[in-house]
Amino acid sequence: MIKRIELVNFMSHRHTVIEPAAGLTVLVGPNNCGKSAIVTALQILCHNDNSTYVLRHGAKECRIIVETDDGHRIEWIRKKSGSPSYKINCKDFDRLNKKESDVWDELKKTLRLPRVEFDNNKFDVHIGEQRNPVFLLGDKGKGAAQFFASSSDAIRLVEMQDLHKRQTAENKRERKRLATQQTQVTEAIECLESVPEVDAAIGKIEEQYAVLKTEEAKTARLDQALADLTLRQKETKRFAAINSALQALPQPPQFSNPASLQKLIEQIGIERASVKKSQALQSALQSLTKPPTFGNPASLQKLIEQLRSEQNSIRKSSSLKATFNSLTKPPAFSDSESLRTKLRSIRKLRRTVAKLSAEQQLLSKVQEPPESKDSETVSALAKCIVDLRTEIESCNEVRAKLKQAQQQLGQAKAEIEQWVYENPGCPTCGSEISADVILSGGHQHG
Helix, strand or coil: CEEEEEEEEECCEEEEEECCCCCCCCCCCCCCCCHHHHHHHHHHHHHCCCCCCCECCCCCEEEEEEEECCCCEEEEEEECCCCCEEEECCEEECCCCCCCCCHHHHHHHHCCCCCEEECCEEECCCCCCCCCCCHHHHCCHHHHHHHHHHHCCHHHHHHHHHHHHHHHHHHHHHHHHHHHHHHHHHHHHHHCCCHHHHHHHHHHHHHHHHHHHHHHHHHHHHHHHHHHHHHHHHHHHHHHHHHHHHHCCCCCCCCCCHHHHHHHHHHHHHHHHHHHHHHHHHHHHHCCCCCCCCCCHHHHHHHHHHHHHHHHHHHHHHHHHHHHHHCCCCCCCCCHHHHHHHHHHHHHHHHHHHHHHHHHHHHHCCCCCCCCCCHHHHHHHHHHHHHHHHHHHHHHHHHHHHHHHHHHHHHHHHHHHHHHHHCCECCCCCCECCHHHHHCCCCCCC
């Protein structure tokens, strides 16, 4: 039941609070005091009817607040600009779409003042219109009957009858469906009665199949053994025939020196091969015509040597190409540039050492000048001595450079030996390398 009604800025009510008594509450007063406004407020609160005219003049918003005896609080709010909204038990409902919003279900649950629907007609059995007191007389008999039925428990009986009819029809359809399903299941069971026997027969057949597979494997092994036995028998017969033929032969004569005879046989074979080769060469040469006379055989010989050199180069290049094609991609060096620089320095130092050694050997062959009593000869000799001293100083400088180059060469050689110790295999081709091979330039790639 409603225990409190509060109107704020609603029509003629600035702020009115009504607390109905238990049982019956009657509102009395002169005309235009706001009695009908309370009924309008309850209708708007229950159904959200047209409310564009209910805001009190000069107010910004109006409110209808209703509290029930079971603790519910329903509040309807309308501002000067905007659409109405509800607040039910402190829960806001701003979007009042009658098809989608759940505010109407919440109102029916809390207020319990809905309009009753009967035969596509809606009746408000809780609130009556003030200006239509004889509405039952204005309606047809059917409408009055529907109203009285909806305002009492008769409509519930009608609804129960309709529900019972619908449930009875549904139960009949379900019974028919279940009977059909039972018939189908019974037929399926009858069809499947022989399944256990078939399953047992299939089990026996599978066991027999497994036994047959085992026997088949044994038969295959026996066939293979029989084929091997037949082959061995044929070989035995062949060896027996050979043995019988060999037993009829006399013993071979004994040789006093079989080693020399073996050597002679080998030499004869070599000579025969040489004779065959010579005969083939002779046959090939006989078919040739007499070679022409060359005017300049030296140039031809030089050309032949060049061709042979080119052929050797091509053959070597082809071999290198085939070798390189079979190689995998070389791994990336962590510091290959420094090693390449050291190799260049070592080669340069080796050339410098060779040049200085040649100069040293040339200077060592210089003989001491002969003694002469001629002054001009002595002067010339003195000049030669000065020049020789200059050459000796130059030679000493060259020797110092040579010694320094040898030290650098030794240091570089030690570094290369250390690198070879850490990398015994070539990173490019994978072959074994050594420090001497690298220093001599014999192991290079591109």
